[in-house]
């Protein structure tokens with residue numbers, strides 16, 4: 329597969345803040361890549377640079393091996409975190425308006441079908457539900473049949489059903505072979521949908537790869553997850569003091585990595601067995617391990 333987009337020695341500085349710090353990255357044509365990171369990690373800045381919306385302080389951005397040109401905007405589609413839509417236009421007319429901005433555009437009927445908007449095609453955008461509005465924004469980002477689709481936190485604020493529906497559509501678009509670049513705070517979805525995840529913090533890339541591969545590289549252990557309400561303060565202190573265990577605390581749980589059952593038998597004896605789970609590590613554990621932060625819900 330060929331490299332569609334790459335950055336070399338990329339940095340971006342806002343007055344006092346280094347938002348992107350000497351990043352190198354390649355994205356392959358047809359790859360679905362998800363950027364994860366705590367607030368302020370630099371995801372939006374990097375995305376805006378990749379979209380050609382922001383000029384980096386230093387470094388290169390290459391599309392198919394060449395510097396970005398004016399034509400680049402015709403070849404990409406962007407679903408921004410928030411977009412103002414023209415008042416009083418129906419879904420169909422909004423799509424027609426956006427299509428007129430491009431040299432070539434997909435037929436409106438195709439977009440309506442692809443993003444499951446037929447039931448609302450004659451409604452104005454302010455009468456749409458949150459999920460329908462996001463599907464309209466998705467359709468607008470696909471108007472020019474882009475080679476690369478950028479989705480910046482597309483499902484934030486949607487209910488779980490609307491979120492699942494949205495990701496199903498993205499899955500179908502991915503199956504058409506488009507390159508998709510996503511930022512999201514939903515780990516499970518990133519793990520399911522993305523071929524590659526990139527975990528960022530403080531303007532740097534901490535790791536990049538397939539979620540399952542990264543998890544197996546970083547964890548050789550199991551994880552014991554104990555709800556905090558089951559642990560007294562002295563109990564927590566004694567767990568933290570056990571040298572052979574790696575212990576992390578989230579807002580709700582104490583997460584203990586262990587290799588051997590005997591390492592945690594003492595703990596299990598003291599804690600009531602209710603609400604305790606033993607499981608394989610997942611992407612959120614890797615995120616916590618690398619960044620020390622939890623994702624915003």
Ligand SMILES: Nc1ncnc2c1ncn2[C@@H]1O[C@H](COP(=O)(O)OP(=O)(O)OP(=O)(O)O)[C@@H](O)[C@H]1O
Nearest residue numbers: 342343345347365366367368369370371372373374
């Ligand atoms: N226009 C700006 N002027 C000054 N500082 C900025 C500006 N935009 C972003 N920053 C700072 O740059 C850093 C990276 O911000 P960025 O928005 O790229 O992070 P993010 O990972 O997208 O965060 P979030 O998940 O909260 O959207 C942060 O410290 C932020 O405060």
